Amino acid sequence: MLAGQPVVILRDNVERIGGNEAQKSNIMAAKAIAEAVRTTLGPRGMDKMMVSQSGGDVVITNDGATILHEMAVEHPAAKLVIEVAETQDNEVGDGTTTATIFIGGLMEQAEALLNRKVHPTIIANGYRLGMQKALEIIDAQVIKTDGKDREMLIKVAGTAVTGKSIEDVKETITGIVVDAVLAVAQENEDGTYRVDEDDVQIKTMVGDSMEDAELLRGFLLDKTRVQHSMPKRLEGAKIAMLSQPLEVTKTQVKSKIKITSAEQMEAFSEQENETLRSIAAAVVASGANTLFCGKGISDAVQFYLAKENVIAIQDVPDSDMKKLARAVGATIVNKPEELTEDMLGEAGLIEEMKDITITRITECKNPQTVSILLKGTSQVFVDELERGVYDAVRVVMDAMEDGEFLVGGAAIDTELMMKIAEFAATQEGRTQLAIEAFARMFEIIPATLAENSGFDQIDKIVALKTAHAKGENHTGLDVFSGEIVDMYAEGVIEPARVKRQAIMSATETAALIIRVDDMMISKNASQMGM
DSSP, rough: OOBBBBBSOOOOOOEEHHHHHHHHHHHHHHHHHHHHHTOOOTTTOOEEEEETTOOEEEEEEHHHHHHOOOOOOOHHHHHHHHHHHHHHHHHHHSOHHHHHHHHHHHHHHHHHHHHHOHHHHHHHHHHHHHHHHHHHHHHHHOOOOOTTTTTHHHHHHHHTTTGGGGGGGGHHHHHHHHHHHHHOOOOOSSEEEEOOGEEEEEEEEESSOEEEEEEEEEESSSHHHHHHHHEEEEEEEEEEESSSSSSSSOOOOOSOOOOOHHHHHHHHHHHHHHHHHHHHHHHTTOSEEEESSSSSOOHHHHHHHHHTEEEEEEEOOHHHHHHHHHHEEEEEEEESSGGGGGOEEEEEEEEOOOTTTOEEEEEESSSOOEEEEEESSSSHHHHHHHHHHHHHHHHHHHHHHHOOOEEEHHHHHHHHHHHHHHHOOOOOOOOHHHHHHHHHHOOOOOOOOHHHHHHHHHHHHHHHHHHTTTOOOTTTOTTOOOOOEEHHHHHHHHHHHHHHHHHHHHHHHHHHHHTTTTTEOOOOOOTTTO
């Protein structure tokens, strides 16, 4: 009120939540998202089933990124947590569940500190100091080897797929994944390696069992020739790639053609056929015997290409067109008239695979491209296999590029928990409380692994702390036996990049959220019930 008159600051459709209520709302949302994926952590984690309301599509998975992507959330803090998980997946390919659980743990610790009247800025500062110390500890704990250490890469891939549906054929799949990444890795001048994610394709088919997974040198395309009269197999392929449809181009403006006699109709039809024949002739004249088109190919053009024994495949997705062009060394052009011999790609063999709608392009000009073909008995199962293999491929790429590894099974988390707690004792003021809270956050990983495996959380955490206090920093929890064992000897290894990214993204997000003390949420008419 001002001079007895109300002053309107916010519009009617804006809801304002301030003070402790805003903080509690954000903390609750982050904890709820973390709790949703917590039971999926570890080799003995559970799966989630998600069913879409519109089409009734079913997704069964324990992949954190997929679960969070499928969740329909409204709360802004929850959306922020999901965005962090998606960034984790995009950057390093794994560790999404860990990052989400870390955020939930940090928010839970922040809630206790706020109840003790510790200011949010002090908490955020303590968290950042704890993060810096955690990264220093990781740097001291990393195991460094040559990036192409196949034995270590096999362990990394095995750790990534353990607990997923593909675990039954772990030895086969890990070998395929590591061989695929090794095949496309390129060495830098300084002796390190770089891997382009696009060089490793993952394709799936329903049929046969998952033991029949294959590693194929070359490119797999989920399309086949447009006409059965075209060759099924062609050696020495010269490949043309077009982005526009091969048909008579429609005019940009509305127009009409008035035909008054049969002769005119015949002439019009002949002219159209001649245009289509010239399109096919332009492809053949360039020296191409194979054509990949990003759009449709008219029936007449298909017929003329088939007469010249040219293999033509239409409606190739844009992403596949770009990857294929890179593999075979072709240039994608708009019109067939623009094709020249130097724009054509080369492949030693193009063939249609038996019983499935896949064309295989091998002996490519750029031999870096490899494809992993996964098989399974149902589409739901095959999709989960693909997610597991994708995670394995990405972590092997990370490990090869960095050559830095950490021991899993909660070993590194226990070490971080204890070392950061020691560091907290060296700090002054209330910041010490925030760093101690940051250290306790790491306890959530061994606790969750123990809970998901049916063991007592307190007993296992105490046993882990005792072992690490004796300097056994590679000891972790064997989730199958419940014993505290040397995880390095067990081969439970993960790339250091995954843990670093999870800690940094979780800390920065938690520090951002806890400093929010006011939320103004605009609502549209439908939400207001208008």
